[in-house]
Amino acid sequence: MLRLSRLTKALLVAIVGFLLIFMYTPLFVLILNSFNESQISGWPIESFSTKWWIFAKDYQPIRDALLNSVLVATGAMIIASILGTLFAFALKGFDFFGKSTVNILIVLPIALPGIVTGVAFSNTYSNFLSPAGINLGYFGMIVAHATFCIVMVFNNVFARLRRMNPSLQEASADLGAGLWQTFRLVTFPQFRTSFAAGALLAFALSFDEVVVTIFTAPPGVDTLPLWILKEVGRPNQASVVNVVATVVILLSLIPVYVSQRLARAQEEER
Amino acid sequence: MTQVVAKKQSKPISSYLLRRTKVRLLSIITLPMTWIVGVYIVSLFLLLITAFWNVDPFTSLVSPGFNLENFKMVLTVPAYIATSIRTLLIALSVTAICIFFAIPLGIYMAKIAKPWVRNLLAVAITLPLWAGYLVKIIAMRLVFTEEGFFNWAMAPFGIRGPGFSIPIVILTLTYLWFPYMALPVYTAIRQIPPNLFDASSDMGAKGFTTIYRVVFPLITPAVIAGSVFTFSLSLGDYLAARFTGGATQMIGSIIAQNINLNPPVAAAYSMIPIFFIVIYLMVARRTGSLERM
Incomplete structure (x- = not known):
């Protein structure tokens, strides 16, 4: 065991405590401010009310933004799930020249800063496709999101495939099953939990994304983060923004929580 | 049958x-x-x-055409050079702060904390990662604004925050990307076999010597892998600067301003963060720690 003096241990505890305060205070200040009765956020909060929650519930721009966020995240999730799984199978089952390059290509859209990815897409859409008469509009935003979500599905499925027993597939083929039949009855049931977990993480990633969205959203279309962005541009932060921000926190935590549960369920399965 | x-x-x-x-x-x-x-x-x-x-x-x-004017501009206009250097320094500071805090946290979690504390902390570090990027920026904005939480909490001590400026940008970026450093470092420290610590103390090393001579070399690959994220994500960010930096400009701010007015300049300036990141990746690759990512 690592033996440390009492003082060192106390110091470590202090650092950890400080970190937790640093990480959670802003979130609590924000969530509490969503219950601030005053229109402008501030501290200390003078009186609490659920008025901005009630206001936000029926406020049309917020509803539209939520719908857009869900649509884009769903579209990106579906595309990323298919592409990520295909990549995982290719990189797991085969050895080929340039394999490590393919690996880098999958990570690249998330490793490069969002602004580079966003500007690259925006440039292609407005300076190349648009002059050629192709306007992707809404779909362009989904394409961009799907591209950086691939890595989420890929990572999860690839990690699972690596631990899978390949002889099961061989046995299935020996017994006369076709490739599709083997995939459907033997392979897919073994990785479907990781597949679902990866897809949910892709959804959460897309739901939360803002920089790429700024550059690829068609005019007049807001996702929830874009709506927040526009409102915060004003000098003081309105309390209703904190309501939407709190909703974003909750909505992105659900898929993460479910995917963690799925991962755990899978650990127990084996 | x-x-x-x-x-x-x-x-x-x-x-x-x-x-x-x-x-x-x-x-x-x-x-x-x-x-x-x-x-x-x-x-x-x-x-x-x-x-x-x-x-x-x-x-x-x-x-369309072919001229090097945009690149010349990006590389010679003093304001652009200053912004590139400022952004680079901000990204390096963020990375350094993340490393500085991730190591004690990792040591505590992996080697000192009881299992239930460890699991709780693992969740506590991972959760903010998913709490929303923009949400965290505006939360920091609420805390450090003039009439905000920080100035209120520190008023009894006579301390006032610096207002929206570069230090707050660094703090916000640290807040955003810290989990990317903390999680790999923690995992690496957990994987160190306990008998190495026994061996180290049998040979007479004190706690700090063990950390310095045994733990540091073993977690270097994880630190480098984590730093690729903290560095690259900070380098390209501009919303943290926009909302918590006052007049602070970063590379991303200038790219964003130019994307509609002058796309070629935005494009040329985008090559700067790509260039920095490629250099960083090449250095990281030489240490052989990218395979773990």
């Missing part, structure tokens, strides 16, 4: 594919590769090409 007899079926496509590995690989990889290369890599390439174009001063439309 019932006997199961497999019916002899001929599956020409399956048996063909089973025999031809290359065809099988191609049939799997063609679609995703077409997407990544055709959509993403081509876009990056077009961005590079646009950097050589110019904007017609009369129509303010982008017109």
Whole structure:
């Protein structure tokens, strides 16, 4: 065991405590401010009310933004799930020249800063496709999101495939099953939990994304983060923004929580 | 006893594919590769090409051509150089702070905390990662604004925050990307076999010496892997600067300002963060720690 003096241990505890305060205070200040009765956020909060929650519930721009966020995240999730799984199978089952390059290509859209990815897409859409008469509009935003979500599905499925027993597939083929039949009855049931977990993480990633969205959203279309962005541009932060921000926190935590549960369920399965 | 007899079926496509590995690989990889290369890599390439174009001063439309003016501008205008250096320093500071805090946290979690504390902390570090990027920025904005939580909490001690400025940008970016450093470092420390610590203390090393001589070398790959994220994500960020930096400008701020007015300049300036990151990745790759990512 690592033996440390009492003082060192106390110091470590202090650092950890400080970190937790640093990480959670802003979130609590924000969530509490969503219950601030005053229109402008501030501290200390003078009186609490659920008025901005009630206001936000029926406020049309917020509803539209939520719908857009869900649509884009769903579209990106579906595309990323298919592409990520295909990549995982290719990189797991085969050895080929340039394999490590393919690996880098999958990570690249998330490793490069969002602004580079966003500007690259925006440039292609407005300076190349648009002059050629192709306007992707809404779909362009989904394409961009799907591209950086691939890595989420890929990572999860690839990690699972690596631990899978390949002889099961061989046995299935020996017994006369076709490739599709083997995939459907033997392979897919073994990785479907990781597949679902990866897809949910892709959804959460897309739901939360803002920089790429700024550059690829068609005019007049807001996702929830874009709506927040526009409102915060004003000098003081309105309390209703904190309501939407709190909703974003909750909505992105659900898929993460479910995917963690799925991962755990899978650990127990084996 | 019932006997199961497999019916002899001929599956020409399956048996063909089973025999031809290359065809099988191609049939799997063609679609995703077409997407990544055709959509993403081509876009990056077009961005590079646009950097050589110019904007017609009369129509303010982008017109194809080949000139190095944009690159010259990006590399010689003092304001652009200052912004590049400022952004680089901010990204390096964020990385340094993340390393500085991730190591004690990792040591505490992996080697000192009881299992339930460890699990709780692991969740506590991971959760904010998913709490929303923009949400965290505006939360920091609420805390450090003039009439905000920080000044209120520190008022009894006579301390006032610096207001929206570079230190707050660094703090916000640290807040955003800390989990990317903390999690790999914690995992690496957990994987150190306990008998190494016993060996170290048997040889007479005190706690700090053990950390310095045994723990540090073993977690270096994880630190480098984590730093790729903290560095790259900070380098390209501009919303943290916009909302918590006052007048602070970063590389991203200038790219964002130019994307509609002058796309070629935005494109040329985008090459700066790409350049920094490629250099960083090459250095990281030499240490052989990228395989773990």
